[in-house]
Amino acid sequence: MDTADTRIVATYLVETPQPLDVAVEVLAGEQSTGTFVAVPGETDALRERHRARVESVRELGVGRTPALPGAKLPKGASEGVYVRAEVKVSFPYHNFGASIPNLLATVAGNLYELREFSGLRLMDLELPEPFAKAYPGPQFGIEGTRRLANVYGRPIIGTIVKPSVGLGPDELRELVRELAMAGLDFVKDDELNANPPYFPLQERVQVVMEEIERAADKTGKKLMYAFNITDDVDRLIANHDIVEKAGGNCVMVSINSVGLAGVAYLRKHSHLPIHGHRNQWGAMTRSPFLGMEFRAYQKLCRLAGVDHLHTNGLHNKFFESNESVIRSVQDCLTPMFGGYPVMPVLSSGQWAGTAIESYREMNTVDVMHLAGGGIMAHPAGVAAGAISMRQGWEAALAGQSLEEYAAAHVELQQAIGKFGQN
Amino acid sequence: MDTADTRIVATYLVETPQPLDVAVEVLAGEQSTGTFVAVPGETDALRERHRARVESVRELGVGRTPALPGAKLPKGASEGVYVRAEVKVSFPYHNFGASIPNLLATVAGNLYELREFSGLRLMDLELPEPFAKAYPGPQFGIEGTRRLANVYGRPIIGTIVKPSVGLGPDELRELVRELAMAGLDFVKDDELNANPPYFPLQERVQVVMEEIERAADKTGKKLMYAFNITDDVDRLIANHDIVEKAGGNCVMVSINSVGLAGVAYLRKHSHLPIHGHRNQWGAMTRSPFLGMEFRAYQKLCRLAGVDHLHTNGLHNKFFESNESVIRSVQDCLTPMFGGYPVMPVLSSGQWAGTAIESYREMNTVDVMHLAGGGIMAHPAGVAAGAISMRQGWEAALAGQSLEEYAAAHVELQQAIGKFGQN
Numbered sequence: 001m002d003t004a005d006t007r008i009v010a011t012y013l014v015e016t017p018q019p020l021d022v023a024v025e026v027l028a029g030e031q032s033t034g035t036f037v038a039v040p041g042e043t044d045a046l047r048e049r050h051r052a053r054v055e056s057v058r059e060l061g062v063g064r065t066p067a068l069p070g071a072k073l074p075k076g077a078s079e080g081v082y083v084r085a086e087v088k089v090s091f092p093y094h095n096f097g098a099s100i101p102n103l104l105a106t107v108a109g110n111l112y113e114l115r116e117f118s119g120l121r122l123m124d125l126e127l128p129e130p131f132a133k134a135y136p137g138p139q140f141g142i143e144g145t146r147r148l149a150n151v152y153g154r155p156i157i158g159t160i161v162k163p164s165v166g167l168g169p170d171e172l173r174e175l176v177r178e179l180a181m182a183g184l185d186f187v188k189d190d191e192l193n194a195n196p197p198y199f200p201l202q203e204r205v206q207v208v209m210e211e212i213e214r215a216a217d218k219t220g221k222k223l224m225y226a227f228n229i230t231d232d233v234d235r236l237i238a239n240h241d242i243v244e245k246a247g248g249n250c251v252m253v254s255i256n257s258v259g260l261a262g263v264a265y266l267r268k269h270s271h272l273p274i275h276g277h278r279n280q281w282g283a284m285t286r287s288p289f290l291g292m293e294f295r296a297y298q299k300l301c302r303l304a305g306v307d308h309l310h311t312n313g314l315h316n317k318f319f320e321s322n323e324s325v326i327r328s329v330q331d332c333l334t335p336m337f338g339g340y341p342v343m344p345v346l347s348s349g350q351w352a353g354t355a356i357e358s359y360r361e362m363n364t365v366d367v368m369h370l371a372g373g374g375i376m377a378h379p380a381g382v383a384a385g386a387i388s389m390r391q392g393w394e395a396a397l398a399g400q401s402l403e404e405y406a407a408a409h410v411e412l413q414q415a416i417g418k419f420g421q422n
Numbered sequence: 423m424d425t426a427d428t429r430i431v432a433t434y435l436v437e438t439p440q441p442l443d444v445a446v447e448v449l450a451g452e453q454s455t456g457t458f459v460a461v462p463g464e465t466d467a468l469r470e471r472h473r474a475r476v477e478s479v480r481e482l483g484v485g486r487t488p489a490l491p492g493a494k495l496p497k498g499a500s501e502g503v504y505v506r507a508e509v510k511v512s513f514p515y516h517n518f519g520a521s522i523p524n525l526l527a528t529v530a531g532n533l534y535e536l537r538e539f540s541g542l543r544l545m546d547l548e549l550p551e552p553f554a555k556a557y558p559g560p561q562f563g564i565e566g567t568r569r570l571a572n573v574y575g576r577p578i579i580g581t582i583v584k585p586s587v588g589l590g591p592d593e594l595r596e597l598v599r600e601l602a603m604a605g606l607d608f609v610k611d612d613e614l615n616a617n618p619p620y621f622p623l624q625e626r627v628q629v630v631m632e633e634i635e636r637a638a639d640k641t642g643k644k645l646m647y648a649f650n651i652t653d654d655v656d657r658l659i660a661n662h663d664i665v666e667k668a669g670g671n672c673v674m675v676s677i678n679s680v681g682l683a684g685v686a687y688l689r690k691h692s693h694l695p696i697h698g699h700r701n702q703w704g705a706m707t708r709s710p711f712l713g714m715e716f717r718a719y720q721k722l723c724r725l726a727g728v729d730h731l732h733t734n735g736l737h738n739k740f741f742e743s744n745e746s747v748i749r750s751v752q753d754c755l756t757p758m759f760g761g762y763p764v765m766p767v768l769s770s771g772q773w774a775g776t777a778i779e780s781y782r783e784m785n786t787v788d789v790m791h792l793a794g795g796g797i798m799a800h801p802a803g804v805a806a807g808a809i810s811m812r813q814g815w816e817a818a819l820a821g822q823s824l825e826e827y828a829a830a831h832v833e834l835q836q837a838i839g840k841f842g843q844n
Contacts, residue, residue, distance in 0.1 A: 031614065033585040039798045041593060042585045050588035068708050070741025094620045095587045101652050101679035102616045105701050109613060109676075112704030113740035162461040165454055165517045166472035171463060191531060192453065194524045198516045230523050233655055233687035254531075257523035259681020265655035279527050282534030286490050287709035318535035319492025376461045 006093035009126040010107040014087050015119030017073050017080035023116040024087050028052035055088040066118030067289035098134035100260050119289025125296045132337040140273040140307045141341035142366050148249050149224045151185045154365050157389045158186025160372040165192050173207050180215030180223045182383035189228035191254050191279045209246040226252035226275035233262050237269045256280035260304045267305025276306030294328045302340045309342050314357050316348035329362045350374050351419040355392030379414050388415035428515035431548040432529040436509050437541030439495050439502035445538040446509050450474035477510040488540030489711035520556035522682050541711025547718045554759040562695040562729045563763035564788050570671050571646045573607045576787050579811045580608030582794040587615050595629050602637030602645045604805035611650035613676050613701045631668040648674035648697035655684050659691045678702035682726045689727025698728030716750045724762045731764050736779050738770035751784045772796050773841040777814030801836050810837035
């Protein structure tokens with residue numbers, strides 16, 4: 001393994017006012033053997049073995065306005081011409097080894113700050129086999145999650161506890177009872193609700209699991225509940241164990257709160273599916289020429305070991321376009337190291353009506369489809385909300401229109417009446 | 423503590439095409455009790471106890487172009503008017519408790535994605551006392567670092583091992599010997615060099631510490647060396663222990679690689695100063711209307727427990743302006759919870775000549791001043807490079823110009839000749 005032949009390939013979208021070939025060589029130098037002046041130890045032999053290599057450069061066009069501030073114009077230039085390009089750079093594996101934290105310092109480190117660039121975004125990553133050996137990836141994935149939730153042939157349908165924060169033990173108990181009896185497959189805590197002083201995780205787990213077990217005794221169906229165990233790293237395992245001991249069957253973690261390293265740490269000890277929430281992701285991706293594209297991010301998340309990963313949903317309440325959501329779901333469903341299956345999680349602004357379009361555009365049922373308000377605010381109640389979601393997917397799988405199917409399905413009809421106008 | 427009166431105040435820079443008051447209420451709602459439709463459980467009592475509150479809104483102007491894509495125009499509008507404002511929002515402490523990961527999910531979570539905004543940046547954070555109880559902060563800080571390095575009355579002067587990656591045991595041994603004998607105060611690994619397969623940390627520590635101890639026997643001065651221990655979380659403590667057992671006196675960690683949670687975890691177990699490297703920070707801050715301002719970031723880093731924190735240096739090779747660097751140093755030197763002292767680290771493009779301007783603008787010697795090429799590429803060698811840096815600061819403290827002082831100090835003169843033309 002310890003050869004310069006095993007390489008990581010990173011694809012970047014860049015923008016630069018400098019000569020493109022010079023700028024990309026600065027990137028490759030800065031992120032491997034170079035510094036701003038030549039230093040004695042940078043021999044040809046060392047460079048040969050350790051330097052990053054520009055593999056390809058594909059120009060994409062030219063603009064007059066920089067995407068980001070702070071880029072340096074060429075000497076003597078009074079105004080800039082900003083060239084955009086897709087650039088592939090490869091890094092020797094042996095420079096950092098199979099370590100997500102040290103991979104990040106190389107492929108996503110100080111290069112964002114280089115003034116040779118007025119834009120730089122990590123678009124994709126190709127990782128060699130040693131990473132698969134070091135990180136086992138999703139433990140449950142799609143099949144394992146289906147097995148635990150006992151749902152086949154359609155999406156796993158779920159909701160989010162709302163209001164996000166503030167429910168006390170009695171209110172939560174009542175709500176979970178209703179959700180569990182409603183025939184839902186899945187419920188998750190909101191990312192804002194983890195281990196708050198007013199209602200600690202330990203107590204929440206007890207209340208929730210009592211109701212889930214009680215409902216399972218009656219219905220024969222055990223709700224999958226993703227407890228938000230996000231916390232300081234030295235609490236993650238303890239929190240996981242609280243859930244496991246109480247008979248829980250899923251944990252949720254805010255990926256960017258505990259870091260990919262925190263997720264990988266949890267994965268090593270976890271016996272439950274890890275529901276990966278990507279809050280804070282907007283800060284990393286919303287500027288089109290900065291940060292990271294979801295294609296690269298989801299690979300890192302799968303490497304770290306999440307089993308479910310939020311992708312947003314169609315017509316979400318956030319800035320993200322439907323095209324981006326569809327691409328994200330496809331990325332999640334594309335094998336990595338021949339596997340590493342992760343279940344994409346559609347959520348935000350979802351209701352029964354988004355099922356048909358989701359199926360048409362994504363051509364899969366291997367998703368979790370979560371509706372918060374879209375289930376909890378259904379005019380005939382939560383159970384009707386859950387039924388309406390299943391009906392939406394039944395319509396999709398039957399190739400019928402929403403209205404056609406709703407004619408004989410009252411819960412779907414009610415959902416259209418309430419949410420169809422948005 | 424468990425009352426709605428203890429609050430966290432977050433200051434945001436926002437930009438919105440929506441009516442400003444509506445947009446900021448969406449932010450406050452989304453990050454506490456609300457969702458996109460009213461749900462049954464969101465009672466007045468719950469809202470009263472748990473809802474985030476808009477504390478102030480200060481308009482900053484109006485533009486015609488959105489800073490970020492994906493914002494929703496008001497109904498019927500064909501083009502946007504984008505209002506910019508500084509907004510303070512307070513969150514009840516009891517919604518998440520003294521937990522950095524869960525604080526992040528609230529103050530820096532899904533709000534970046536809201537389509538009500540065409541720009542959103544976390545500028546500052548005011549944290550209540552319970553955070554100080556939960557997180558002890560820097561263990562060594564400025565005084566502890568000075569004590570270990572035995573440097574008073576001037577900056578701690580140091581360099582970075584260059585080339586960043588690729589040196590083998592013999593080459594590194596020779597270099598460290600030279601650096602240690604040169605009278606430098608401090609040396610750090612590059613962030614690209616952590617625990618690579620071609621030369622694992624364990625072996626690097628052994629080689630480096632042998633040379634440091636040998637030099638200390640001769641010179642009476644023990645070099646402070648920050649070993650880059652960045653790694654998977656379950657290796658962090660082990661890596662720290664390798665350094666400590668070998669007699670090392672500093673560890674370095676890539677903050678954004680292990681996450682703030684990873685840093686806090688290391689801090690709880692560490693017996694050594696933690697040198698906080700902020701690579702990847704550019705991705706979080708370079709888009710002016712997205713991500714985070716350093717003022718907020720450095721507070722989070724200090725809370726997590728770094729003793730040293732990179733701030734960039736004047737005339738650095740990155741995109742950051744001198745004004746921003748100066749502000750960053752001032753932020754680091756501003757007490758937090760009445761203390762939490764962190765030592766700012768000036769680096770990137772530094773050499774002896776940047777000392778005078780740094781002192782004039784920052785008015786402090788409580789910094790680490792690191793020069794990579796500026797020491798290692800000095801024409802008369804590393805020792806002369808180190809001497810030239812001290813001379814730069816002597817000139818600054820004596821109130822002399824660089825040229826004046828250089829007249830009688832040859833190493834400084836040589837440094838000017840080599841680096842003064844950049």
